[in-house]
Amino acid sequence: MLKAIEQDVFQFVDFAPMSFDGYIDNCLITHTVKAVGGDTHLGGEDFDKLMVDHCVQEYKKKENKNISQNARAMMRLKIACEKAKRDLSSTPQTPIEIDSLYEGVDLTTKFSRAKFEELNAGFFNMCIKHVESCLGDGNTHKNDVDDVVIVGGSTRIPKVQKMLMEFFNGKPLCKSISADEAVTYGTAVLAANLTGTGDAKVQKMILADVTPLSLGIRVVGGFMSVVIPRNTPIPTIKVGDFVTSIDNHTIVPFNVFQGESRKTEDNIFLGTFRLIGIPPAPTGVEKLKVCFKLDADGILNVSAEVVSTGAKNSITIVKSGVLSIPKDAK
Structure with a gap:
């Protein structure tokens, strides 16, 4: 019954x-x-x-x-x-x-x-x-x-x-x-x-639970490219595809933000890390894959990978203002 x-x-x-x-x-x-x-x-x-x-x-x-x-x-x-x-x-x-x-x-x-x-x-x-x-x-x-x-x-x-x-x-x-x-x-x-x-x-x-605010990275022009939208059920994994914005760019910084404004200056800065070892190439040629992993406890891991070489780096953000040490930090 x-x-x-x-x-x-x-x-x-x-x-x-x-x-x-x-x-x-x-x-x-x-x-x-x-x-x-x-x-x-x-x-x-x-x-x-x-x-x-x-x-x-x-x-x-x-x-x-x-x-x-x-x-x-x-x-x-x-x-x-x-x-x-x-x-x-x-x-x-x-x-x-x-x-x-x-x-x-x-x-x-x-x-x-x-x-x-x-x-x-x-x-x-x-x-x-x-x-x-x-x-x-x-x-x-x-x-x-x-x-x-x-x-x-x-x-x-x-x-x-x-x-x-x-x-x-x-x-x-x-x-x-x-x-x-x-x-x-x-x-x-x-x-x-x-x-x-x-x-x-x-x-x-x-x-x-769900994500209370959108999560993303800063792109050209100071805009925020959202990877995990607000109200996404957690835990979750989202992937975003990006390309280099400068000719022969071998190092790309990834600045992670939280918020709903299109401009990152109006959002909450969470942390930053660099992806190194990108082969020199014209703008838009080298593809970068960015992965956001948010677990049930609200711990965020952001990783970036050069598609052509497999070079990677990442950062783990426990909460706003508390960051893990990027892997390439000396």
């Missing part, structure tokens, strides 16, 4: 101080991440900055004093705005009061939730676009999502919750997990699974 088991689809929205991320998880014993999306440069600190900028302008208009170049005053104002932002999650209006903010003059003002939402409307809309994009990458319609789990301190903002509920056609948000502790809980469960500790349920858990 066979029994059909339905798999629930979860949309996770992680909105932390420094980033906004969304991912879709198809859950059973095996947790299959279908897609990851977001913006590592969008988070709660962006809201704080707009509040601070607004207060600076109000203070300048009221007191005729510009505090933007005074580090101490700006830090005090930033701390006060962070507190006000948290307070506005539970109250429609909150005071911001700082004694002797600058040259002995106090700052006293009131900040409303409506003003906060007005200032950050662009960021809020951007968040919803990222959620929509993530669903598209995972080939999942929003009506097929069973639960929307919100994680991270900024998901407490009423406007963010309202927009998410409206986007998912009124579906209630899952708030049973502590927004501040969820990531820590998940890390602890995964650590227990990897180290063989914990109960049987933890040991049966399997996480099938």
Whole structure:
């Protein structure tokens, strides 16, 4: 006798101080991440900055004093705005009061939730676009999502919750997990699974992840040639074919990057190595084969080979900024 088991689809929205991320998880014993999306440069600190900028302008208009170049005053104002932002999650209006903010003059003002939402409307809309994009990458319609789990301190903002509920056609948000502790809980469960500790349920858990950002190398013009696209299931092996771009080029550097921008200067630099022993030849004659191997632990090995001679070199990247020593390094 066979029994059909339905798999629930979860949309996770992680909105932390420094980033906004969304991912879709198809859950059973095996947790299959279908897609990851977001913006590592969008988070709660962006809201704080707009509040601070607004207060600076109000203070300048009221007191005729510009505090933007005074580090101490700006830090005090930033701390006060962070507190006000948290307070506005539970109250429609909150005071911001700082004694002797600058040259002995106090700052006293009131900040409303409506003003906060007005200032950050662009960021809020951007968040919803990222959620929509993530669903598209995972080939999942929003009506097929069973639960929307919100994680991270900024998901407490009423406007963010309202927009998410409206986007998912009124579906209630899952708030049973502590927004501040969820990531820590998940890390602890995964650590227990990897180290063989914990109960049987933890040991049966399997996480099938995807690459959160594209991986590739820099080519002529400073552009990034993607070898492993974003949201590729891991582990994975991808191969790219390249040619020399300069006549009689005998040494070619390979610079590895992570990101979604076409220009490598806007992406994350991971490491570099050189391929030597290329036979002198006109541009485009010598063919180079580049292989990216990404394992289940996120460890990336990048190798390059001269097709005509078999000369090789490689680098292993454990994580951003932590590199193995290239084989030709002396």
